[in-house]
Amino acid sequence: MDNFSKRVKTFDAFPKVDPQHQVRSERGGFSTILTYFLGLLLLWIEIGGFLGGYIDRQFMVENIIKSDLRINVDMIVGMPCEYLHTNVEDITRDRYLAGEMLNFEGCNFFIPQGFKINNPNDFHDTPDLEEVMQESLRATFQTEGLRVNEGAPACHIFGSIPVNQVKGEFRITGKGFGYADRRKIPLESLNFSHAIQEFSFGEFYPFINNPLDATGKVTDKNLQIYIYHAKVVPTIYEKLGLVVDTNQYSITEHHREIITEDQSKRSNTVPPGIYFRYNFEPIKLIIAEKRIPFLQFVAKLGTIGGGLLIAAGYLFRLYEKLLLILFGRRYVDQGKEKRNGGILDNK
Incomplete structure (x- = not known):
């Protein structure tokens, strides 16, 4: 047994220094x-x-087209509710009368404190995973098709609109402009000043920040057009088994005033109003919090x-x-332990 132990020691890749030889x-x-x-x-x-x-981000092809996606809207428009016409139309020419699902509540037009008015929406901080998880309180609008105080000078529009997950447009126009209607609003009554409290896609999470939230436009022009172009990316947030399925979007905008003479000469002129044009990207973003395996973590600690x-x-x-x-042997030997008894020790 002793002979075997001696042989094993000869193969030691990390030979140790005996204590009596350490200084x-x-x-x-x-x-x-x-x-x-x-x-x-x-x-x-x-x-x-x-x-x-750690935060892991992955892109994958979106292979499911949802037919029950919702657009969540909460905004104030500077016109009486009875003057407004709302409609949704997608690329398949499928039209949906949004007014049947949305709620219209008459009110006075005002800009809530902290809103960004008449600013270009060209910058937006994307919420991170922690922020989304903290604000992921799902909600629903309790009423549909509500009509209250329609004769007020402004209109509070809120609710959710079911749409297909394809390219489309949500429109807010005056009655008699762009659509055949029994009533046509006088030009001088048009006012598309608006303040947007909420505009999002998918499940309604009222506390998650979106690019159009807390924004608005104010104008004194009657024939004003506001067009918002949204590129929507389906996004899934995952943390500790919790999953938030939502949609992020980026926004670009365009606005101009219609010249009355031009409108009479061109039949294809876009009517005055507020237009939200959206297009869904064919990819899905997955943002998840992950941990390395425990054995890999132990091996990493050993390596470090x-x-x-x-x-x-x-x-x-x-x-x-x-x-x-720099200083010589005498300086280096200062502070070292002295061992006596060697054959080379000075007498």
């Missing part, structure tokens, strides 16, 4: 303490990173610890050599 010093003790401190700091960082996980010890040993030896070159 302790103040610099060596300080470097050891510093190495342990760095090791504990790295251990703390790695454990925190493991528990906190071993690398730290090796690097600390090389740096300490390099430091000792620099001291030897």
Whole structure:
């Protein structure tokens, strides 16, 4: 058995130095303490990173076209409700009278505090995973087709509209403009100033920030056109088993005033109103919080610890050599442990 143990020791890839041949010093003790401190700091960082996980973003082809997607709207338009006509039309020419689902409540036109008015919507901070999870409180509008106080000077429009997940347009125009109607609103009564509290796609999460939320436009022109172009990307947020299925979108806008003479000469002129044109991208974004496997985490800690010890040993030896070159052997030997009894010891 002893013979076998001796043979195994000869194959030791990491031979150890016997304690009687080791020399302790103040610099060596300080470097050891510093190495342990760095090791504990790295251990703390790695454990925190493991528990906190990491954010993984993946794109995949959207292979499902939803037929029950919803557009969520909450806005104020500066015209009486009885003057307004709402409609949805998609690329398949499928029309839906949005007024049957939306609620119309007469009110006075006002701009809530904190709204961005007449600013270009060319910048928007995309909410991160933590923000979405904190604000992912699902809600629904309790009423549909409500009509209250329609003779008021402005109209509060709110509700959800079921649409197909294809390219389409949601329109708010005056009665008699663009559609045959028994009543045509006088030009001087048109006013498409508006304040948007909510405009989103999919499940209604009222606290998630969207590009058109808390924005608006105010005008004194009667024949004004506002066109919003939205590029919608279906997005799934995942964290600790919780899944939020929603839609992000980017927005570009265009607005102009119609010249009455031009409108009479061109039959294809877009009627004055507010237009939300949307197009769904054929991809889906998945944002998920993940953690590395536990065995991989342990192996990572071992690799970091071993690398730290090796690097600390090389740096300490390099430091000792620099001291030897700059100050000589006498300075290097200061503070080292003295061992007596060797045959070369001075008498």
